[in-house]
Amino acid sequence: MLPVVVVHGGAGQIPKENTEVCCAGVREAARSGYSVLTSGGSAMDAVVEAVTMLENNPVYNAGKGSVLNVKGEVEMDALVMDGRTLDSGAVSAVRGVANPTQLARMVMEKTSHLCLTAEGASKFARAMGVPEVPEESLITDYARMRWKKLEPGSNPVECQIGKIGTVGAVAVDVEGNLACATSTGGILNQMEGRVGDTPCIGCGGYADNQIGAVSPTGHGEAIMKVTLSRLILFHMEQGKSPEEASDLALDYMKERVKGLGGVVVVDPKGTWTARFNSLQMTWAAAQQEQLHYGLYHGEDFTEPI
Secondary structure, X not given: OOOEEEEEEEEEOOOHHHHHHHHHHHHHHHHHHHHHHHOOOOHHHHHHHHHHHHHOOOOOOOOOOOOOOOOXXXXXXXXXXXXXXXXXXXXXXXXXXXXXXXXXXXXXXXXXXXXXXXXXHHHHHHHOOOOOOOHHHHOOHHHHHHHHOOOOOOOHHHHXXXXXXXXXXXXXXXXXXXXXXXXXXXXXXXXXXXXXXXXXXXXXXXXXXXXXXXXXXXXXXXHHHHOHHXXXXXXXXXXXOHHHHHHHHHHHHHHXXXXXEEEEEEOOOOOEEEXXXXXXXXXXXXXXXXXXXXXXXXXXXXXXX
């Protein structure tokens, strides 16, 4: 069953004109992450590779393509976690960085901290030699158009049709080590300095070799209230399968805090799932030279890698 990588491109409602490219992007990212694994790379290498590809793809709400805050600016969050050691790194409200996930990995590997934020994260990036990119290079015409169409004082939670959530990946390598990575541009028209679930350990991701790995997507405040990633792993600790645990946690989030979203999950044996209670979620999984992918509930298309 090993190795395996599963990626998601965000949950919500995707415009019809974007569905084909969104589905193609997650398939490409899964293939790339799987190639890392079959070449002897670690689970961490694979998830960072897959999410970096999604950050570089302007159709997703992460990296280039991030939604804009109330001031029309880009602020991004990202998290990585290593299931072998429980080491984790994150950045929040970071600007001027093309790939926040790679910076989050540097936080994990080069500091004793778990999360750096805003200007502190930017200073760390400069110290690490990460190139600073112009903000305009991260802003797409689509993101600018959506922001300009907002009415003054629009509620960010009600502005998400068309692009919602995060991108992320989970993986198990040939050594049986697990990892997760999650990255987001936040929610459209969010307050300056808003931090969502993504950089918060146990909310925007969790990986533990003894249980499994999770990367979620959806409305960050709802995910934070129920610590969605760790809640799923709690159910798995109680003997539930990744699919059962995901459905239980997503149902609880919907019932308790009216939250919609989705997850990709994998256990140490390589059993994986992609579950969501939103209308759509783009996802893809690579395992045993087969690529699985889908967009709507119940879909599981397959093709050779």
